[in-house]
Amino acid sequence: MRLVHVVGARPNLMKLGPVYRAIANVSNVKQSVVHTGQHYDFNMSDVFFQELGLHAPDINLQVGSASHAKQTAEIMVRFESILLDFRPDLVLVYGDVNSTIAAALVSSKLGRRVAHVEAGLRSFDRSMPEEINRLLTDQLADLLFTPSEDANQNLAKEGVAAKRIYLVGNVMIDTLVRMLPVCQQHVLPDLPSRFALVTLHRPSNVDDLKWLNDMLQALGQMASELTVLFPVHPRTRQRIIALGNGWPSSLRLMDPQPYLTFLALQQRAAVVITDSGGIQEETTYLGVPCLTVRENTERPITVSVGTNTLVGRDPKRIRQEMEKIINGHGKRGQVPPLWDGHAADRISEIIRTNLD
Ligand code: UD1
Numbered sequence: 001m002r003l004v005h006v007v008g009a010r011p012n013l014m015k016l017g018p019v020y021r022a023i024a025n026v027s028n029v030k031q032s033v034v035h036t037g038q039h040y041d042f043n044m045s046d047v048f049f050q051e052l053g054l055h056a057p058d059i060n061l062q063v064g065s066a067s068h069a070k071q072t073a074e075i076m077v078r079f080e081s082i083l084l085d086f087r088p089d090l091v092l093v094y095g096d097v098n099s100t101i102a103a104a105l106v107s108s109k110l111g112r113r114v115a116h117v118e119a120g121l122r123s124f125d126r127s128m129p130e131e132i133n134r135l136l137t138d139q140l141a142d143l144l145f146t147p148s149e150d151a152n153q154n155l156a157k158e159g160v161a162a163k164r165i166y167l168v169g170n171v172m173i174d175t176l177v178r179m180l181p182v183c184q185q186h187v188l189p190d191l192p193s194r195f196a197l198v199t200l201h202r203p204s205n206v207d208d209l210k211w212l213n214d215m216l217q218a219l220g221q222m223a224s225e226l227t228v229l230f231p232v233h234p235r236t237r238q239r240i241i242a243l244g245n246g247w248p249s250s251l252r253l254m255d256p257q258p259y260l261t262f263l264a265l266q267q268r269a270a271v272v273i274t275d276s277g278g279i280q281e282e283t284t285y286l287g288v289p290c291l292t293v294r295e296n297t298e299r300p301i302t303v304s305v306g307t308n309t310l311v312g313r314d315p316k317r318i319r320q321e322m323e324k325i326i327n328g329h330g331k332r333g334q335v336p337p338l339w340d341g342h343a344a345d346r347i348s349e350i351i352r353t354n355l356d
Contacts, residue, residue, distance in 0.1 A: 001355050003031045004088040006079070007057070008038035008099025011172075011278045013048040014259060015094040015117055018174035018344035020054065026352050034082055036075045036099040037062040041234060047258045052175065068098060068129060075102035083110050089355055090115055093137060096130035096277075096298075101137050108140040117171055117347065119144035120151025121277075121298035127204070130277070134298070143354060145347050147171075147281075148301045148336055168346040169338030172278050173285050177341030179263060186260035187268070192227040196322070197269040198251075201233035204313075205275050205293055211313060212239055213246060215293065218315035219273070220248020222322055226270060231257045271325045273318065280308045285339060289330035291321050306333035 003023065007016050016033065023029055035057035039045045049056060061078040063071055075098065083091070083106060091107040092115045093100045100116075107114045116137050123131050138144060138155060146152050147170040155165050198219060206212050219228050229252050232240065240247060247253075257265065263282070266272055272283050272290045280299050283290035284306025291311045302308035309331055311317045324330065338346075 001029045001090075002086060002088040003029060003090050003092060003351075004083070004086055005031065005033045005092045005094075006036065006099060006103035007033065007094060008036035008063075008075070009095075009097040010039050010044050010048065010256075011276075012094040012097060012099065013045070013052060013054070014175040014278070015171045017052040017054055018171050018178070019092065019117060019347055022344040022348035023351065026348055032058040032086060032088075034058065034079065034103075035060045036079070036102070037064055038071065038075070038097060038099045040064055041256075043256045043258065044234065051259045052179075072098045072102045075099055076106045079103055079106050080110070083107060083112060088112060090143075090351065092117060093141075094118060096121070096133045096137070098129070098133065101133040104137045104140045113142045114140055115143040115145065115347075115351065116141035117145045118147060120146040120155045120165070122151075122154045123296045123298040125296050128202075131298070143350065145171075145343075145350075147339075147343070148299075150300055166346070166350050167338065168350070169340060169343035170281060170336070171343045171347070172281055173339040174341050174344050175259075176263065176282055176285055179260060180267070183260040183263040183267070186258070187264045188261060191265075191268065194270050195227040195229050195268075196222060196271045196273060197265050198228055198230040198273045199233065199279060200230075200273075200275050200293065201236050202275040202294070203235075206233075206236045206239045209239060209243055212236075213243055214315050215318075216240075216243075216247045216251065218318055220250050222319065223248065223250030225322075225326055227252060229254065229265065229269075231255065231262065231265075271322060271330065273322075280306075281339075283307055284333055285335055287333065289325045291318060291325075293318070301336045302333075305336045307331045308333075 063074045090113045093103050094117045104114050144165045145168045231254050275293045280302040284302045290308045295312045
């Protein structure tokens with residue numbers, strides 16, 4: 001049996017790791033990893049392969065950055081010839097990035113079976129490119145692996161046949177569980193005793209320079225009460241440079257951090273402020289209060305069960321919620337069902353029985 005995993009962007013890599021490892025234990029399976037090259041900086045891609053103990057991708061399509069149409073189309077063209085050559089029994093795609101939908105579309109048109117890891121999540125906000133990628137990928141996939149019950153309900157409402165849907169839990173948490181002991185050796189040396197950790201990269205937050213500036217000012221004000229550490233995504237860095245030197249010097253801007261260093265930072269943070277998807281889940285697992293700078297989330301279980309609070313685009317609300325947390329009234333959540341470090345084992349078993 002031949003399997004191809006397709007990854008492209010940073011958040012795909014911690015999902016690939018556990019699934020690849022679990023399937024490696026199944027006999028008579030040959031696995032290959034295709035990296036689309038959507039993310040290409042060392043600290044957005046290679047360092048994750050190193051830290052997660054993954055061997056380098058078998059093929060890198062090297063598509064790089066471009067508009068959504070160009071990037072998606074280029075992945076499709078380059079992936080098609082790989083697929084014709086490999087003829088896999090199953091193509092596994094991850095999450096909601098442009099690489100996910102591009103590979104799913106090419107695969108299904110060539111009659112290859114597709115499995116979507118992290119299926120069924122919905123923000124119901126079609127202005128997010130990821131929402132479009134999720135909706136379409138789930139329509140194409142033959143096997144849909146979901147992280148939580150709400151995802152199953154979304155898929156059922158969209159008419160996806162129940163026999164294609166498998167509630168397996170969260171593969172990103174598999175990686176977290178495995179790496180938590182290891183990350184203790186990756187604590188940054190000059191870490192303040194109490195700090196807030198910030199990441200922002202969504203176009204809706206960083207492409208609007210006025211809003212970005214308002215947010216940076218709000219975060220700068222907090223820095224008088226606790227240090228604010230801000231690992232900056234390349235997209236955000238470009239926008240901050242466009243703002244000139246207007247950002248508050250009290251923010252500690254840093255390069256994007258490797259997985260293990262970032263995990264150690266999350267675990268020690270008093271609060272995490274983010275617009276990422278995966279970080280909402282990781283903070284929920286770690287029991288660290290998370291303020292999500294978005295009006296909606298495709299991961300509602302992190303709000304209903306976990307430590308996440310949606311603060312929208314409102315600096316006053318961010319400051320209020322921060323005050324609560326600083327005063328010891330941060331949200332205390334629970335770990336959702338099946339976020340137990342074994343989601344990939346369940347995926348591997350389902351694939352084995354489906355492809356036998
Ligand atoms: C992508 C995903 C997003 C995910 C994020 C994680 C889509 C639609 N979006 O957004 O869901 O949360 O990855 O990081 O797929 N750049 C670099 N070096 C890199 C990669 C990007 O400098 O290695 C810069 C380029 O200028 C590029 C910009 O960042 O134009 C945005 O990259 P892109 O892959 O288009 O989307 P992300 O914002 O990273």
